[in-house]
Amino acid sequence: MSNLDAHPQAPDLAALAALLADRTRAAFCLALLDGRAWTATELAHHAAVAASTATGHLNLLVDAGLLAQERQGRHRYVRLAGPETAHLVETLASLAPRRAAAPRSLPAVTRSRALARARTCYDHLAGALGVAVTDAMTGRGLLDWDQGPALTGAGAHWLAHLGITLPPVARRPLVRSCLDWTERRPHLAGAVGAALCRHALDHGWITRIGTGRAVALTPTGRSALHDSLGLPDETHTPTA
Amino acid sequence: MSNLDAHPQAPDLAALAALLADRTRAAFCLALLDGRAWTATELAHHAAVAASTATGHLNLLVDAGLLAQERQGRHRYVRLAGPETAHLVETLASLAPRRAAAPRSLPAVTRSRALARARTCYDHLAGALGVAVTDAMTGRGLLDWDQGPALTGAGAHWLAHLGITLPPVARRPLVRSCLDWTERRPHLAGAVGAALCRHALDHGWITRIGTGRAVALTPTGRSALHDSLGLPDETHTPTA
DNA sequence: CGGACCCTTCGGCGCCCGCCGAAGCGTCGC
DNA sequence: GCGACGCTTCGGCGGGCGCCGAAGGGTCCG
Incomplete structure (x- = not known):
C-alpha cells in the first residue's frame, strides 16, 4: 500500500x-x-x-x-x-503561535482609544473595532451565536434601518465567525461583515490609513456607532 | 523595513x-x-x-x-x-485540488447504496451519509442555513427526542459547516455533528470498518435514519 | 530469559527551493 | 526618442529537509 x-x-x-x-x-x-x-x-x-x-x-x-x-x-x-483563500489564510493565522501578544485586558478608556486602531481583515472589520461591533451586535440581539452564528430578525431590521442591503443571492454565508488574531475573540465575517465594512467606509465611519489594512475610526463613525450600537464615544463619555 | x-x-x-x-x-x-x-x-x-x-x-x-x-x-x-487542528486540516483538504472526483450525480438507488459507504471526519459524520443527514435535517427544518448554520428549535427538540444531550458549556460552535471533500457539499460539524456521530456509534447505527475512517451503516441505523429523517432504507424501499 | 516488537537516534545521501544580481523586454512619461 | 520604471527570465549558490538503514534501548509475551 x-x-x-x-x-x-x-x-x-x-x-x-x-x-x-x-x-x-x-x-x-x-x-x-x-x-x-x-x-x-x-x-x-x-x-x-x-x-x-x-x-x-x-x-x-x-x-x-x-x-x-x-x-x-x-x-x-x-x-x-x-x-x-482568505479563510484559509485567516485560519492559519489564527492558529499560528503569537509573537507580540496584544494586552489581554484593557481598561475601558484605553479600550475606547483602541477602537481608533482598527484594521480590516479581508473585506470585514477586525481588531478591537471589529470585535467591539460584533460584541455589541450580540449584546443587542442582532446576532445570535447560541446555535451557530446567525443574524437575528432584529439584526436584519437593524441593517435595513442603516440602509444596508445584503446580496440577494447567498452564495457565501451571511454570518461567519472569524477568530481575531490580536483580540483572540471572534469578529464578524461573512456577507454581513463585509457589508458593514463597506458601509462604514462609504459613510466615512472609518478611513484607510496608508496602504495597509489599518483603518481609523472617524468622529462620524464613533458617533454613529455610539448611536446605533452603544459603543463608547469619547465626545459623549467623560474621560476617567 | x-x-x-x-x-x-x-x-x-x-x-x-x-x-x-x-x-x-x-x-x-x-x-x-x-x-x-x-x-x-x-x-x-x-x-x-x-x-x-x-x-x-x-x-x-x-x-x-x-x-x-x-x-x-x-x-x-x-x-x-x-x-x-481538525478544522485546519479540513480547510486545507477542502481547498486542495481534487484527484479522484466522486461521481457528481448518483441515481437514487445508487445513492442509497452510497450511504453504506460513509466515513467520519474527525468527530462527525462525513461522506454521502454525513451530507444526506445534513440535507435531511435541513429539509425538515431542524437546521437553518439561511442566516448562517444554526440549529432550530425543532432541531433541538428532535435531538432531545433522540436522547441526545448537548454539552452544557458551548466552548465550540454548536453547528458548523464542514465542506465535504468527496461530496463537495457541506456536512454538519460542530458540537451537534459530533453528538450525532457519537449517538450513531453508541446505538449501533454505524459501525467502524477496519482501522480507518470508514464506517458502515447498519440495518439498525438505516431503519432509524429512515424513521427519524426519511433517509432511504432499502428494507422499506422497493428496488428500482 | 530470549526473541519479537515498538520506537528512537544517528549519519549520510539526494533532492528541492528560495535567494540574488545581471540581462532583457515592454510600458510610461517627458 | 530616451531614460525611468515595472516586471520577467536565467543561472548559480547555499541552505534545508525527507529519506533510509544500522544500531540500540525499552517493553511485551511465551
Missing part, C-alpha cells in the same frame, strides 16, 4: 500548504488580506525581497489559484482569489 | 503551514481525522515510510502542538490535539 493509496489527498494537501509555507508568500497573502489589489513591486517592497523573487512567488500563487491577477500596462495587480 | 517588521505573523504562519506541507505529515493528519489515537507504527505503515521517518515527523507535529501524544508501554499514541 503506497502513500498515494492510503490518502490520495495527502500530496495535494501538502502542496497547498507548501504554498503558504514560505515566509515571503505568507507575507504576501497576509498583506492581501486587506482585500485590495497590490502590484508585484509593492509586495516585493513589503516583504523586502527582490523583484525577481517576488515574480517567482507570485507565479506560484497565481498558478495555484490562490491569487487572481490583472495586468494594467506594465503593472501587475494581484489580489486574493476569493473568500475561500 | 524588514520582512519581520512588515508582518510579524508571516514566519509563524509559514512555519505552521510547513508542518502540513509534507506529504507524509499530511497523510498522518488526514488519517488522524478519524478522531482516534494511532500508534507511530500504524501511521508509518499507513504512510508507507520507515519507522524512523515517522518518528521525526511525529516529533515535529507534537512539538508544534498539532498532535497530542500518550505513552503506553512501548506504544506511542498520537491524536489530533483538538478541533482547531
